[in-house]
Amino acid sequence: xxxxxxxxxxxxxxxxxxxxxxxxGQAFRWRQTGTGWEGVIAGRWVHLTQTGDxxxxxxxxxxxxxxxxxxxxxxxxxxILRTFPDDAPLRASVEACRGLRLLRQDPWECLVSFICSxxxxxxxxxxIIHLLCARFGESIPRPKAESDASSDGLANDWPRSFPSAExxxxxxxxxxxxxxxxxxxxxxxxAAQAVTAGKLNLESLRGLACDEAREALVxxxxxxxxxxxxxxxxxxxxxxxxxVDVWVMKALRELxxxxxxxxxxxxxxxxxxxxxxxxxxxxxxxxxxxxxxx
DNA sequence: CACCAGGGTACCT
DNA sequence: AGGTACCATGGT
Numbered sequence: 409x410x411x412x413x414x415x416x417x418x419x420x421x422x423x424x425x426x427x428x429x430x431x432x433g434q435a436f437r438w439r440q441t442g443t444g445w446e447g448v449i450a451g452r453w454v455h456l457t458q459t460g461d462x463x464x465x466x467x468x469x470x471x472x473x474x475x476x477x478x479x480x481x482x483x484x485x486x487x488i489l490r491t492f493p494d495d496a497p498l499r500a501s502v503e504a505c506r507g508l509r510l511l512r513q514d515p516w517e518c519l520v521s522f523i524c525s526x527x528x529x530x531x532x533x534x535x536i537i538h539l540l541c542a543r544f545g546e547s548i549p550r551p552k553a554e555s556d557a558s559s560d561g562l563a564n565d566w567p568r569s570f571p572s573a574e575x576x577x578x579x580x581x582x583x584x585x586x587x588x589x590x591x592x593x594x595x596x597x598x599a600a601q602a603v604t605a606g607k608l609n610l611e612s613l614r615g616l617a618c619d620e621a622r623e624a625l626v627x628x629x630x631x632x633x634x635x636x637x638x639x640x641x642x643x644x645x646x647x648x649x650x651x652v653d654v655w656v657m658k659a660l661r662e663l664x665x666x667x668x669x670x671x672x673x674x675x676x677x678x679x680x681x682x683x684x685x686x687x688x689x690x691x692x693x694x695x696x697x698x699x700x701x702x
Numbered sequence: 703c704a705c706c707a708g709g710g711t712a713c714c715t
Numbered sequence: 716a717g718g719t720a721c722c723a724t725g726g727t
Contacts, residue, residue: 433708479706526709532725590723595710632710653708672717695708707726714719 414551415470420462422483425507427458429479431632432696433530434511434642436521437567448567449475450514451617453550462555468549480509486649488686497663498690501697508696510689511642515604515610518643519625522635523595537570539587544571544579576600584677595630618646641688650679650687659694 430438430445438447444457444464454475455466465475476482483505492498524536545568576584577600584593602608608628613621618640625636633652640649652660652675660675670678683690 522708525707527707527722528709528724529707529726531707535725585723588724591721592709592723630710634709638708651708654706655708699708705727707724709722711721712723714723715717 413468414466415468417465417467417470417472418459419465419472419474419476419479420533421479422461423473423485423507424458424479424481424509425505426456426463428505428508428696429511430456432505432508432690432692435513435518436530436534437570439540446567448569449478449547451548451569453548453567468551477512480512483509485509488689491684491686492690493682495682497659497697498693501690501693504697504700505693508693510645510647510692511667512645513643514570515613515639515643516573519599519610519635519639520570520576520596520629522638522642523599523628523630524589524592525635525638526592526630536587536589537642538566540576540584540589541568541570541589542566543583544575545569564631573600573603587684592630595628598629599631613646618648622649637688641691647686647688648680650680650683650691652691653695655698656691657697659698663694 422498427440430447431440435447438445441455444455446453446455448454450471452467452469452471452474456479457464457466463479463481489502492502511676520540521533521537524540525533542565548569550567575603576596579597579600581597583595584596587593589596601609603610608624613624621632621640621644622633622636625631625639626633635651637649637651640646641651660679664678665675679687679691
């Protein structure tokens, strides 16, 4: 990391918690280093560190616009937080991790990642995605660290690009299962084939209304409302999308409906009307709060 | 060892 | 419409 060929860039951002953002179960291949985080943005290796007034980025060849887009450093977080309903659970959640942001990820990587996420813990999702990239991705240039000197075993298979839909469509189901994704393997294959065959155009979803984009995603086998909402929120930026996983369901039951048992339909209407235009942001704060408290 | 994990599907009353 | 078994695998 003391390489002179590295370029440095400061992305100004007030109120940005890099660690909370990169470890909050949105993206699955960031690695903590001594000073910050290492990962891949738009197919390029980057190293990120938290500074007093923003995020410092180091890369071999910097693309400032791509970094700012992915990290969403230019969004006014305080303005978003002001749209939240003023209630005790959200106050506690925001207090627990002020500066938590939503990322703006690549749709294909995000879709495959969350297809693999069902009833998996975040550490296991990270391992699945790592195996997928290590076996089917392409190598990405990274500056040689001092610790790489001989054979630390890590330098050669990391980082690698996230495998394209074309590449994954060419992989057998058993090869996918070998990445420990189990019964999700045929789902990943089907998504890769749908994208490769042009039956699903991920770029064309950008212009659609949120509900229409969700309909297109849910047509894929293995993709239901929860996974679709994750992709809508973490890749496309539909900030009203509200994924309900077991943690968020626990938050809704314990914090908002303590002694009633609302029907699924009632709950859905509640989250759609109560949390406002940035409901997805509120969801991420509740998720992080439930997962990290004691 | 039970129990659970950023779910979805098929099948059952 | 509302429950339930099942899917595969590893953490706690």
